[in-house]
Amino acid sequence: MKATTSFSVFVALACLALPASAAVSVFACEPEWAALAQELGGDRVTVYAATTALQDVHHIEARPSLIARMRSADLVVCTGAELEAGWLPLLLTQSGNARVRPGSDGYFEASQFVVKLEIPKLLDRSQGDVHPGGNPHIHTDARNVARVAEALSARLAKIDAANAQVYASRSGAFLARWRAALARWEHEAQPLKGARIIVYHRDWSYLINWLGLVEAGSLEPKPGLPPTPGHLAELLGLMQREPARVIIYSAYNDPRAAAFLSERSKIAAAMLPYTVGGSDRAKDLFGLFDDTIARLLAGAK
Amino acid sequence: MFQSSNFARSMAIAAGFAVFQSAHAATDDDLKDLREQVKQLREQYERRIDALEKRLQQAEQSAGKAEAVATKAEFAAQEVALQAGSRPVSEGAMNPGISLIMNGTYGNLSRDPATYRINGFAPSGGEVAPIGRGLSLGESELVLAANVDPNFRGTLIAKLGADDTVGIEEGFIQTLGLSNGLTARAGRFLAGVGYLNEIHPHAWDFADAPLASKVFLGNQLGEDGVQVKWVAPTDLYFDAGMELGRGRKFPAGPDNGRNKNGIGSANVFAHLGGDIGTDTAWQVGLSHLRTQPRDRTYQDADAAGINVTNSFSGSSRLWVLSGVLKWAPQGNSTINNLKLQGEYFSRDEGGDLVYDSGGASRGAQSGAYSSKQSGWYGQAVYQFAPQWRAGYRYDRLNAGSSSIGLVSGGARLAADFPVLERYSPTRNTWMIDWSGSEFSRWRLQFAQDKSRAGAPDNQVALQYIMSLGAHGVHKF
Secondary structure, three states: OHHHHHHHHHHHHHHHHHHHHOOEEEEEOOHHHHHHHHHHHHHHEEEEEOOOOOOOOOOOOEOHHHHHHHHOOOEEEEOOOOOOOOOHHHHHHHOOOHHHOOOOOOEEEHHHHOOOOOOOOOOOHHHOOOOOOOOOOHHHOHHHHHHHHHHHHHHHHHHOHHHHHHHHHHHHHHHHHHHHHHHHHHHHOHHHOOOEEEEOOOOOHHHHHHHOOEEEEEOOOOOOOOOOHHHHHHHHHHHHHOOOOEEEEEOOOOOHHHHHHHHHHOOOEEEEOOOOOOOOOOOOHHHHHHHHHHHHHHHOO | OHHHHHHHHHHHHHHHHHHHHHOOOOOHHHHHHHHHHHHHHHHHHHHHHHHHHHHHHHHHHHHHHOOOOOOOHHHHHHHHHHHHHOOOOOHHHHOOEEEEEEEEEEEEEOOOHHHOOOOOOOOOOOOOOOOOOEEEEOOEEEEEEEEOOOOEEEEEEEEEOOOOOEEEEEEEEEEOOOOOOEEEEEEEEEOOOOOHHHOOHHHOOOOOOOHHHHHHHOOOOEEEEEEEEEEOOOOOEEEEEEEEEOOOOOOOOOOOOOOOOOOOEEEEEEEEEEEEOOOEEEEEEEEEEEEOOOOEEEEEEOOOOOEEEEEEEEEEEEEEEEEEEEEOHHHOOOOOEEEEEEEEEEEEEEEEEEEOOOOOOOOOEEEEEEEEEEEEEEEEEEEEEOOEEEEEEEEEEEEEEEEEHHHHOOOOOHHHOHHHOOOOOEEEEEEEEEEEEOOEEEEEEEEEEEOOOOOOEEEEEEEEEEEEEOOOOOEO
C-alpha cells in the first residue's frame, strides 16, 4: 500500500515536472525559420538551427551532429522546394525518427505555404542548378514570413495541443508587430521602387518582387555556378551602357566578384545579411529586414 | 454568400426529407418526433450558418484593414494548390528518381595493368587492378530510388561495366517508419566496414581505392544481408549497428557465398561524431568483420613458374579504425575547405591453405596457415579555390607475420607461394580536380605505386565523373 502511494506521488510529480522539460524540440534547416520558431514558440520550444547565415545552404554536409540533432527533434522546419536536396533527405533517413518523416505533422516545409516565383519552364541543368519547384529563397519577401508564421503556429499548436493557446496568442502578437513593421519597411523602401540591381545569386527574387526592384543581372553566369571573368566583363559592359543602382550579395557569398565589378563600374556593392545572423543588426527577423533595407538604401544612394 | 447559406439550408431540408422517406411506415408519434428533430436540425443549421456568416464578415473586415498583408495561409495554400494543379500529371509521375553516373578515363601506366598484384598479401579477387592504359569508359552507375510506401524506401544501383557486363552494386530496401533512432535495411548494400567502403566510387576523392581496401575488402565490399543501426539520442553523434550477411565476397569465400543455411559473415560497427565550433566536423568509426571462408581461392605461380590455384579455409577477422575531419571557414565549404581522412586495417586469418588445389602442377597439398597483417592510408584534400581541389594520399601495407605450414614443414618452398612472400607495399598519390558544377568533375591523378615487389609503377590517370538526373545525396 505504501509502495503504491509513493508510486502515485512519484507519477504525479513526474507529470508536474514534465511540461518544463517537454518543450517541443525544433530542428530548423535555416536561421530564418529557427528565429521564427523561437518567436512563435517562446519558452515552449527549444530550437536548433542546422545552418548559419555564413553558410551556403545549397551546400551543407550531412554531418554527424546534424543527424544527432534530428534524431531527437519533434518538428523539422525547412524551406523545401529542393533547397536542401543535397543533405536533408540523408538526415531524414539516417536519423531513424518517424516523428519528422515527410508527410507527418513533425515535418514542415515553409515553401508550401507561399506562392513560388520562377518555376522553371525548362527543366534542364544546362540552365545551372535549377529548382524544379521554383525559387526556394522565399523569406526575402517579408510578407512570406507572415504567411509561414501563420502556418507554423498552427503546426506547433497541432503537435503540442496542450500549449495551443500560447502559440495562438504569441502568433497574434508577432503578426501584429510584423504588420506594423511591414508597413514601415514598405514605406522606407519607396525610393527603391524601380531601382535596377545586380544580384550575386538569384536568392533575392522575392525581395525584388516585394519592393518593386528590377534585377539587371547576376554575378553568377548560371544559378549555382561561381562568377567567371568572362561573365563579369559582360556585366561590366552592360553596366557601362545601362548602370544599375547597387550590386548586392549575401553574407555567405565570396565578396570578391562584387568588389571587382563595383570597383570598375563605380556602382556601390552592398552586402546584405540574407538571413538572421548575417550581420550584427540582423539578430532577429525584425533586425534582418531593418538592416536589409537600410543597406539597400545606403547602397543605392 | 446568400447562395451558400441557401444551399446549406436546402441540404438540411433534403437530409430531413431522407429521414422522412426511410420512416414512411412509422407511427404518427414517430412522425411528430421526426418533425421535431428536423425542426431542431434546421434551427441548429441556421444558427451555425448565421454564426459562420458573421465570422466571415468579421474576417473580411479585418482582412480589409490589413490589406497590405495577405496573411491567410489558406489563401496561399489555395494558390499553391493551383500552381501544383497546373502541372501535367502523367503515368510517369510515380516513377522512381533516376540518376546516372558516367565516368571515363585515360591511363598512362609504366607497367602493364594485367600483371598487377599486391605482393605480400593473398589476392582478394576483387577489381583491384589500376585503370587501363589509353582511353577507356569507366563503370557507369544507374541509380533508381523511391519510397515504396510509408514504411519502406527502395534503392537499386546497377553498374554497367565497360566490358558490357551488368551487375548489381546495391539493391536494398530500408525502413522509413521506425522510431527511436532505429533504421534497418535488407538486400545488397555496401558493408559498413570502415569509412570509404560505404561511399560510392564516384564520390571518392581519388580515382582508385586505397591499397588497404584492395587487399582487405577486394576493393569494395558489397554484401547481401541485413543491417540494423541505432542512433543514440544524444547531441554528440553515436551510432552502433550490426550486419549479418551471406559472405558473398572476399574476405569470405568462395565467391558468391557458401551453399549453406545461416550466416556467412557478421559485421559490427560504431561511430562517434560531432562538431568543433562552426568550422570543423569529425567522425571516427570502428568496425569488426568476421567470416569463415571455405575454399577461398587465388591464383599464383609456383616455383616452377606453373600457374596454380591455392585455396584457403578457416576464419578471417578484420578490424577497421577510421577517422574523417572536415574543415571550412565558418562551415562554408564553397570557397575553401579541407578534408582529412584515414583508416587503419588489421586482419587475423587462421586455417588451412591448400597448394595447387586444381592439380595443375605437383598436386594438391594441404597445411596450416595463419597470418596477422595490417595496412593504412591517410589522405588530405584541400579546396584552394572555388571548383578546384588538390589532394595527396599515402598508402602503406604491413606484411606482418604469416606462417605457411607447407613451407615450415619443408613440403614446399617459399618460392611456391611468391605472392605471399614478405613485402610491404607503399604508394604515393597526388591529384588535382576541377568541378564545373556540383554535377561534373575532371580529375588528374599521378601515383607512384610500389605494390609489386621491386617494380614501381608510375600511373597517370585523367578522369571525368558526371552525374545526371535526380539530385544525389552524399554521406559525410
